[in-house]
Amino acid sequence: MRLFKYGTNCRHFINHHQSTFWMFLGFIPLYFIIAANTAHASTDSGSTTFPDNPVKVEGNVLEFLANNFAQLPENQVTTNNDASVYAHYAQPTMRYRHGILGDSTEAQQLVVVQDGMAYTHTLTESYVYEDIQPRLFDVDNDGKLEIITIRTHLNNGAGIMIYKIVDNVLSEYAWVKEIGIANRWLNIVASYDLDSDGIVELAWIQTPHIGGVLKVADIKAGELVVLDALSGYSNHAIGERNLCLSVVTKTENGVVFYAPSQNRRQIAGFWLSDKSIKKVNTISQSVDFSIPLLSQHDFGDKVVKVGFCSGL
Numbered sequence: 001m002r003l004f005k006y007g008t009n010c011r012h013f014i015n016h017h018q019s020t021f022w023m024f025l026g027f028i029p030l031y032f033i034i035a036a037n038t039a040h041a042s043t044d045s046g047s048t049t050f051p052d053n054p055v056k057v058e059g060n061v062l063e064f065l066a067n068n069f070a071q072l073p074e075n076q077v078t079t080n081n082d083a084s085v086y087a088h089y090a091q092p093t094m095r096y097r098h099g100i101l102g103d104s105t106e107a108q109q110l111v112v113v114q115d116g117m118a119y120t121h122t123l124t125e126s127y128v129y130e131d132i133q134p135r136l137f138d139v140d141n142d143g144k145l146e147i148i149t150i151r152t153h154l155n156n157g158a159g160i161m162i163y164k165i166v167d168n169v170l171s172e173y174a175w176v177k178e179i180g181i182a183n184r185w186l187n188i189v190a191s192y193d194l195d196s197d198g199i200v201e202l203a204w205i206q207t208p209h210i211g212g213v214l215k216v217a218d219i220k221a222g223e224l225v226v227l228d229a230l231s232g233y234s235n236h237a238i239g240e241r242n243l244c245l246s247v248v249t250k251t252e253n254g255v256v257f258y259a260p261s262q263n264r265r266q267i268a269g270f271w272l273s274d275k276s277i278k279k280v281n282t283i284s285q286s287v288d289f290s291i292p293l294l295s296q297h298d299f300g301d302k303v304v305k306v307g308f309c310s311g312l
Helices: 002-008 010-016 018-045 061-068
Strands: 077-079 085-093 106-114 117-122 127-129 135-137 146-153 157-166 169-176 186-192 201-206 213-218 226-231 247-251 254-260 266-273 276-284
Touching: 061 085, 061 106, 077 135, 085 135, 106 146, 106 157, 117 169, 135 186, 146 169, 146 186, 157 186, 157 201, 186 254, 226 266, 226 276, 254 276
Parallel strands: none
Antiparallel strands: 077 085, 085 106, 106 117, 106 127, 127 146, 135 146, 146 157, 157 169, 186 201, 201 213, 213 226, 247 254, 254 266, 266 276
16 A cells, blocks of 8 residues: 555656656766776775685695596696695686687686695686796795786786685785786796795786797785886797796896897897896897797706796
């Protein structure tokens, strides 16, 4: 009966509350503008995916991964020196058909095994891991390994997401914002304390197929801010699965890291000094982009870490 009365008196209500009614309608487009801006801010921050609950690993880790997770064609598993940490991409998807790594199959899920527990982080439908193999490195010097990934947004292209296990959750720790346009990619060069200041830096080449830009940022919690950038370098060829085209070395004067020139005819060496990238060495040598750079030249005192194919 109350509903019937409300319906019959609807016109009377509008006539007496016309200004309030139109004010309410005016808020509708404003709501959608705010919602859109909030969604955009969420994309910028990287906080758009959600970790899953950890599960106990039974038996051999590699068998556990093979039996419990849908495998990618590459089926690459990264582990550290003592095999206490494993990292692996799973759940193939073809929702992003860039094909820069040789096919249109990318990953939806990151799997990390540590201390007998498997932690997973599954992406929303807006993202894929456009990558071959996760990287392990202690980026915050706390004695525990973080996981470095290339994560791509379907509309905004590739970015970098670093994960950390905190309170039994595989969480987003630090990130490089996406390039800003679909079908644009980047490849990681190094994660290391490149200027010996006690802070680990991250180096990568943005759009290595289109005038590649070498960038370096300090790794700290949150969005990483670029310290410096230089154009004209590349560490990947279209269609190749080899992402290992960089090397880090130690010299008497400090750390030197290497990457090929865009024309593949030289290998350039760089220092990071006073937050600036300085080119300090040029090796006149053609580079085969199908095999790791580490095997193409004698780089001297290499900084080699298992699980980081770039020579870390």
